[in-house]
Amino acid sequence: MWVVMNGSSAVHWFRKGLRLHDNPALLDAVKNPATRYVLPVFCLDPVFLQPELVGVNRIQFLLECLQDLDRQLRQRRSRLFVLRGDPLEQFPAFFRRYKTTLLTYEFDTEPYAKHRDERVRQLCTDLGIDVRTRATHTLYDPELVRCKLGERPTPLTYKSFYSFVTGTLGRPPASMPAPTTADDDIHTPDIELDAYKVPTLAELRAYDGLSVTTSFRGGETEALAIMERFLTERQADVRAFSKPQTSPTAWPKASTTQLSPYFKFGCLSPRLFIERVQELHPLEEPPVSLIGQIWWREFFTYVAYVTPNFHQMRGNRICRQISWREDRDDPLYRAWEEARTGYPWIDACMTQLRKEGWLHHLARHAVACFLTRGDLWVSWERGRETFDRLLVDADYSLNSANWLWLSCSAFFHQYYRVYSPIGFPQKYDPNGDFVRHFLPVLREMPAKYIYTPWEAPLAVQRKAHCIIGEDYPSPIVDHATASRENMERMRKAVSESGPQRPPKRKRDDTGASTSSPIP
DNA sequence: AAGTATGTTGGTCTC
DNA sequence: TGAGACCAACATACT
Numbered sequence: 001m002w003v004v005m006n007g008s009s010a011v012h013w014f015r016k017g018l019r020l021h022d023n024p025a026l027l028d029a030v031k032n033p034a035t036r037y038v039l040p041v042f043c044l045d046p047v048f049l050q051p052e053l054v055g056v057n058r059i060q061f062l063l064e065c066l067q068d069l070d071r072q073l074r075q076r077r078s079r080l081f082v083l084r085g086d087p088l089e090q091f092p093a094f095f096r097r098y099k100t101t102l103l104t105y106e107f108d109t110e111p112y113a114k115h116r117d118e119r120v121r122q123l124c125t126d127l128g129i130d131v132r133t134r135a136t137h138t139l140y141d142p143e144l145v146r147c148k149l150g151e152r153p154t155p156l157t158y159k160s161f162y163s164f165v166t167g168t169l170g171r172p173p174a175s176m177p178a179p180t181t182a183d184d185d186i187h188t189p190d191i192e193l194d195a196y197k198v199p200t201l202a203e204l205r206a207y208d209g210l211s212v213t214t215s216f217r218g219g220e221t222e223a224l225a226i227m228e229r230f231l232t233e234r235q236a237d238v239r240a241f242s243k244p245q246t247s248p249t250a251w252p253k254a255s256t257t258q259l260s261p262y263f264k265f266g267c268l269s270p271r272l273f274i275e276r277v278q279e280l281h282p283l284e285e286p287p288v289s290l291i292g293q294i295w296w297r298e299f300f301t302y303v304a305y306v307t308p309n310f311h312q313m314r315g316n317r318i319c320r321q322i323s324w325r326e327d328r329d330d331p332l333y334r335a336w337e338e339a340r341t342g343y344p345w346i347d348a349c350m351t352q353l354r355k356e357g358w359l360h361h362l363a364r365h366a367v368a369c370f371l372t373r374g375d376l377w378v379s380w381e382r383g384r385e386t387f388d389r390l391l392v393d394a395d396y397s398l399n400s401a402n403w404l405w406l407s408c409s410a411f412f413h414q415y416y417r418v419y420s421p422i423g424f425p426q427k428y429d430p431n432g433d434f435v436r437h438f439l440p441v442l443r444e445m446p447a448k449y450i451y452t453p454w455e456a457p458l459a460v461q462r463k464a465h466c467i468i469g470e471d472y473p474s475p476i477v478d479h480a481t482a483s484r485e486n487m488e489r490m491r492k493a494v495s496e497s498g499p500q501r502p503p504k505r506k507r508d509d510t511g512a513s514t515s516s517p518i519p
Numbered sequence: 520a521a522g523t524a525t526g527t528t529g530g531t532c533t534c
Numbered sequence: 535t536g537a538g539a540c541c542a543a544c545a546t547a548c549t
Contacts, residue, residue: 157546158527245528292527362528369529413544417529424529487542494544 007036009189010102011095013087014042014080015113016137017106018065019220020072020178022269025104025134030179030186032102038186039098040073040080042066043087044199047112049206055389056210057357058261059201061218065265066198068219076181078188081196088119092127098189100129106266107135109142109305110396138298139172139270140165142305154306156318156411161299175271214357215252216261216392223262227273230257231280238281241290248360249425249434251352256360257290260393263297270294297398304397311400312381318410322493324372324379332376335476336367337386342468342475345425345451346370348438355438357392368406369419373490375482380407408490415490418483422451441472 010029017023029038048054070080083090094100103124108117117133124131135141148168155161179185202208231238237255246255262268274291281290309315313322325332335341339350349363359367364387370376371383380403387403388394404410425434432450436443442453444464449456454468454475461467468474 157525159525160547296527365528408544411545412526413546414526414529414542415544416542420530423531491543 008034008099008101009037009039010035010104011039011041011098011100013103013105014040014069015105015108016264017266018042018069019223019267019269020069021220021224022136022175022272023106023178024136024176025106025132027176027179028132028134029102029104035102036187037098037189038078039100039188040069040078041083041094042069042080043083043085043090044204045086045116047086049204051206051210053389055357056201056207056212057214057216057390058392058394059204059207060212061214061216061261061357061392062265063198063201064218064222065220065267068221068267070198072220073186073188076179076186078186079191079196080198081191082198083196084199087116088123091120091123095127095129102130102132104132104134106137107133107141107143108137109301111311136269136271137266138301139274139294140169140298142302144169145302146306154303155299156303158296158299161302162295165298172271172274175269175275213355214392216258216357218261218265218267220262220267223259223267226257226259226262227268227276230259231276235280238277238290246360246362247428248349248362248366249429250360251434251437254360258358261358264393264395270297300401301397304400311384311396313379313409316410319404320409320493320497322407322409322490322497324381325377326379326382328382330378330382332476333371333378333382335473336371336376336378336383340473340476341370342454342473343370343421343451343479344432344435344439344442344453344472345421348435351438353387353390357390359391364402365406366419366421366424368403370421372403372407373415373486374418375421375477375479375486377482377486377489380404380409383407408494413494415494416487418487421479425451439472441466 010032012026012029017025020026026040029035029040049059066080066082073079081094083094095103103120105117108114121131135143145165149155149164155164201210201212259268259273263270263273274294277290303318304310307316307318313319313324327333336346336350339347339354341347341350346367349359349367352363353359353367368380368383371378372380384399384403387399388396391399401411405412408415425432429435431447432442432445435450436445442450442464445453445456445466446460446464449460453461453466453472456464456468458467466472
């Protein structure tokens with residue numbers, strides 16, 4: 001096929017921000033007067049196509065997002081062009097072929113993305129291509145927040161961040177509409193090369209044959225529908241929403257919005273979301289409200305953006321340095337990851353994570369506390385890696401921040417508050433329906449022993465067709481003993497490391513000595 | 520400078 | 535059965 005291009009093109013590069021609504025960078029490409037064509041592009045970077053790093057459920061979700069984008073673009077007489085390979089290798093030929101003079105994309109705060117984007121920007125400079133970016137993954141442009149903060153230290157509490165940002169920047173910018181479906185809005189050349197089609201999972205070599213187990217379906221269309229359903233059909237839940245009071249054992253009808261995977265990929269704009277919530281419920285207030293959840297995302301994304309090595313302990317200036325068990329082959333870590341700790345609550349959560357690629361916030365707390373400071377003393381980085389692979393909503397900033405939090409490495413410090421793998425779920429689900437659902441082997445265990453099956457008399461185990469140590473594992477540690485010992489370890493680590501204050505930035509101290517009084 | 524209130528979401532015991 | 539006291543006691547922000 002030979003396509004004649006009479007005129008130059010603007011390329012909009014989708015990475016996150018997989019949506020048409022509230023996508024100003026896309027509008028920049030569409031409305032650019034100097035270019036005749038718009039080419040919406042997504043690059044399947046092999047760096048992300050490794051099953052041992054990114055699980056099959058998230059890749060399938062991504063492909064569905066791309067299919068939805070393609071469908072929606074076709075309704076506007078355009079289409080999505082999927083390039084396969086490293087963007088740095090794919091772009092030069094693509095840009096040349098389609099006479100590209102403008103590249104637009106959404107700004108990304110993650111370290112890999114920052115490095116990649118710098119190199120792409122350099123490539124564009126070399127080729128004489130203009131680059132325009134917009135920061136729309138969060139409510140505010142993180143770079144703007146950094147400028148406003150100036151020499152002040154990074155706010156390390158939610159409240160200080162929230163009051164600084166709202167006090168300095170006021171309300172976030174309003175969301176923008178999607179490009180219209182009018183015939184003349186997006187001009188995309190009529191190119192139907194198979195090479196640019198959205199691939200199926202089987203067409204991605206590394207994922208061929210792996211089975212998708214999540215019930216999440218990707219895409220902007222799905223995201224908008226779920227949001228509208230939640231806000232209109234569950235108004236009482238919206239009003240009463242308080243994260244700590246939602247139930248971690250509610251499944252399949254979860255007590256929260258289930259929108260996290262869509263926010264991760266940018267299928268849904270956080271600005272649009274808070275606008276819709278405020279239209280329907282004007283009195284919503286952070287921090288535990290529905291809108292508060294968006295602010296936590298804002299806060300953690302910002303701190304991750306300005307903190308080098310945020311995803312690890314070493315070289316991370318806000319992370320407490322602790323001698324965790326770090327071995328990836330550690331049997332305790334493997335048992336946790338593979339849902340065979342012998343604690344039904346923990347194993348049920350890990351099974352839900354492996355199957356659905358999603359866990360309620362408090363369930364994440366429970367398994368994170370168990371792996372790290374609570375019971376197993378395994379490095380939070382191992383847990384972060386597992387979540388990163390298995391969660392459909394895995395996000396560099398939020399995932400790292402929450403692991404820092406739960407392991408008392410940063411943000412949260414009250415290490416003597418330990419989640420019990422027995423008492424905690426009992427509060428929400430005394431009968432253990434959640435455990436029975438995800439661990440069918442325990443289905444017939446009486447409620448009295450559902451969280452402590454090893455305490456059931458042998459006769460009870462026999463009757464329940466579940467012998468502990470044979471059909472279901474014995475506990476790998478004793479919670480009472482392990483948590484007591486670990487709390488003592490934490491106490492030592494805290495007293496040895498002292499306050500976790502980031503080194504004070506150099507202040508302009510001219511005149512400090514002259515103005516200071518006599519000592 | 521020291522003192523105090525607060526921190527998105529704990530556990531256990533008592534009444 | 536649910537609310538409140540107490541446990542054991544850190545970091546941060548603000549006064």
